[in-house]
Amino acid sequence: MRYFISLSLTLAILWLGLSGVYKPLLFILGGLSIALVVWLTERMEVLGAEHDPGLWSWRLPVYWAWLLWQVVLANLMVARAVLSRKPVTPSLFRVPARQHTLVGRVTYGNSITLTPGTVTTCLRNGDDEIEVHALLPEAADDLHSGAMARKVDWLEGRQR
Amino acid sequence: MTFVLLVTILAIFTTMGLALWRAIQGPSFYDTIVGVNAFGTKTVLLIALITYFTGHADLIDVALVYALINFLAVVAVLKLVRQRDLAAGGEKGDG
Amino acid sequence: MAESLVDIISMLLLLGGGLFAVIGGIGLLRFPDVYTRLHAGSITDTLAPLLIVSGLVLQSGFSLLTFKLLLILLFLLFTTPTASHATARAAMIAGIKPVGGEKTGDKGASSSNT
Incomplete structure (x- = not known):
């Protein structure tokens, strides 16, 4: 209802x-x-x-603002790669996604895709890893550092 | 201001041209989809810019509808190519 | 004076959006395979709409037009990741190998301890 x-x-x-x-x-x-x-x-x-309207918390706008800022930074990185003469060195790897809820994991996968330079290629139900294709080593390192995963965990904290 | 709008519209046109070139060139089918998707989102922006350029506020609704249609079209074409049938069920396993 | 400042910011945002769109388009042509082109396409799908819509919103102020513009932006930001993911996944299943290959060696090992 x-x-x-x-x-x-x-x-x-x-x-x-x-x-x-x-x-x-x-x-x-x-x-x-x-x-x-x-x-x-x-x-x-x-x-x-x-x-579920219960998913709306004050953390969501904070997360969106942070994500927008990340998107801008990643855009500058990819734009520099486009304009530089060097050939790009893409890579395909897996990062852990240990969010508790399905919504949290999907949010994480979608955030990775929204950030330019990284695209989620595979996210399976019941699998706690996400397969990611990254354009640049810097973008891959950003994901490996786990900053975005922690942010999604924080977003998830109050939601359940 | 009008001049800046015109320059931005021309920039978007250039991007659309580049995306179209990628779509025509291929080489694989998925390159075409990437090009067409970029072309579609640029069309939305182009219509939004033209709204301000001409001052016809109603045109923004066209942009809104186009944003919806573009997304549906890309997903539908991908599904059609993958399963050869739009009425087929979702992905089963890893195919 | 304040009015013209808003105008200048809006012009800069519009021009920046156009510039990033063209850079994304160049990347679309320059990059070697489907997956890397997807990244170039995502510049034109995220930052360019963000800048251009912000510029246009500054032009119109608070009105129904602004609401519709923000709705378009929200919709683009929600759907383009889905479309990119669908394309990447479909290309992956079709068996197109990414340039550079799968780096399960050093990268995979470092990710498993984090």
Whole structure:
């Protein structure tokens, strides 16, 4: 039930933000669309743990801000590699992912992919390692140092 | 300001050209997908920039829809090539 | 005066975004294989939208347009990792070997003790 309320609220905000026309007819249409989408998600059984509003904590914006900063730094690194004459030395390796929850591990894998220079190539359920392809040795070293893993652990800390 | 917008639009056009060149050249099918994906995200940015360049605020909705469609298209094409069938189930094992 | 300062910052952000997009495009052509090209593509997919959307948001101030722009940015940042991962995984399963090969030797050993 909690899931349905949070989903309906999100959809309502989305509708109000996107339409920009505030007339009774559009409110009725919006209500109908929200009901339709909620019904469809229930029928498709796609509503899961990741829609739990309890996952929203004050740590999430802090993590996003940190991640954005990492993305900017990694971008500068990759841009320098593009412009330099040297050939790149990519590598494929595995890093441990010992986050407790599935959501935590997926967050970690997705963060690795979002940061330029590293792409998650394989993340299996029940396997506590992530296979990563890195463009530069520096990017690989960053991952091996485990700074991002610790940050995701910290993000996970309050969530369960 | 208009001039800066124009320069940025031209830069995005250049990138789209480069991405398209990569998509046409290949050599493998996955290079094409990488090129097309980059081309698609640049289109979204291009439409957002054109919104400000021309002042038609409605165009931003087109960019929003294009962002959604581009993602779905890439994933659908990958799935089609991998399984030769869009209606097939998810990945089973390591294939 | 304050208004023009915002304008200047916004111009710099837009030009920076365009510059990074072109750098990513050059990388897309220059790099040797699918996986490395994926990294070049991810520059154009993360930093370029970030800079360009911030620049445009500064132009429009607080309005419905800003909301939609931020929604586009959020959506791009959420979906491009998924698309890159899907491409890398599909290429991996198709058996395309990355340049440089698998370094299970020194790198793998150092990762197992951390």
